[in-house]
Every structure is written in structure tokens, then in C-alpha cells.
Amino acid sequence: MTIPAGYSQTKLFDPFEIYVGPVFEEGDKGSKRFAFRVDERHVNKRGVVHGGMMLTFADAAIGQAVWDFTDRVPSVTMNMQAQFIDGARLGDLVEVKPELVRKTRALVFVRGDFTTSGRTLMTISSVWKLLGET
């Protein structure tokens, strides 16, 4: 496993993310970019990255971003809307820089454009519920 130039490895805690990872990140807290490299595990039978892996990476990267946006408040995914636009292939680096759309006391609204070499693969819009003390 080679770490992409400029990136460091993201510390993952969820067994499913560790199982399909690694994930990489670069940049400052609140404006990080995340990435994964498409390998033999991640593809469909046509050699294109599987939609499930794209959505798993989305959930992982957006979860990390929400953690940073809220200064470490635990949260859960409420919904996710994904548009599949183009496919990445074996060896491609898939990147996203999640954007904070709105944060309320209980909710975080996020979006992200997923790209490889500047080509858009998927766009995501997602709402996360912050887990308060109540």
C-alpha cells in the first residue's frame, strides 16, 4: 500500500471501513480532502469501481468531515442521495473534499463531488444527526 503524494493515512475506527480501506487525507481540519485507491477488491466484474465501495467511501469521508465540522460530536447518517456520473477503474485515486452546507444544533448538511484526475464520478448530498446527550 503506497500513500498518495501529499496525503497521510486516515485513522479508521469502524471495522467495515478498516476492511475496505485504507483511506487517506490531506489538508487542515474542517477542509480536508479524502481519497482511496481503487484496488482489486473494490471493482465490479467490468473492472469499474463498485457503487457500494463509492458509497462506503462517501460515508467514511463525510463522517470524518462531520466529526471535524462539529469539533468531535458523534453523529449518524440520516440520509444520503447519490448521483452516479462516471466510473473509476483499477488504480485510480478517488478524491472528495466534503463541503459543509449547514449546521444546526441537531443536524449537519453536507455535500461532496467525488473525482478522479479531475473527472467527476459521483455527487453526494447527505444529512447527519448529531448524537446529543438526550
Added chain:
Amino acid sequence: MTIPAGYSQTKLFDPFEIYVGPVFEEGDKGSKRFAFRVDERHVNKRGVVHGGMMLTFADAAIGQAVWDFTDRVPSVTMNMQAQFIDGARLGDLVEVKPELVRKTRALVFVRGDFTTSGRTLMTISSVWKLLGET
């Protein structure tokens, strides 16, 4: 790996589905129910099934259903809208019976309610593009 009562194992072709599977199915073509058993690989650090695994199972099960609905026309996921309602835990059997909403010459509209022991975990609405000869 124990096959749930009444189910048989689904033949998977995509490496990513094989990596996170197995998947099971029961019923007749066009009205099959699909399932997977939550194991140690599939969870987050709280022992709840990871959203990425739910979405991967959704993509796999709906893809199989579209294959049946269209009598074996290859297709790709165009979009997926997921509402996360409740969590499954280690050992739970997650089930879905994808429903055909509409089929046109180029598109298939599908929805599905994902449950465990009758409790709703996630609802999905998804559009698939049929890959024609053009």
C-alpha cells in the same frame, strides 16, 4: 457460514460483492427476497451495521432484481436515495424484497424497504440505466 432457513446463496460476480458477501435469496424470479447476515466485518465501532455495508447490499440486491425484472439486460446504477431509520446489529439477518416501480426502454425505477425481524432499517429509491446496444 450458515445459509438462513428458506434461502439459497446468490451467485455473485462482482469482486466487491464477493469480498463483503455472501448474499442469500429466496422466492421466484422477479419477486425475490435478498438477505445478508451482519458479521464482524460489517459493523461500525458501536457494533451497528455500517451504512456503507447497507448501501453495498442495496446496490447488490437491487442490481440482481433489475437483472430479473428486465430478463437479463445489463444495467448501471444512476442514483440512489437512502433513508437510514434504524440499525441492525451483529448476527441480525438484513432482508429486502426490491419492488419494481416503473420500467421504460432505458430506465428501471426500483424501491426497497430493508428490515431485520420485521423492523425497518433503511428505505431506498433508485434509478438504473439499461445498457443498450447503442
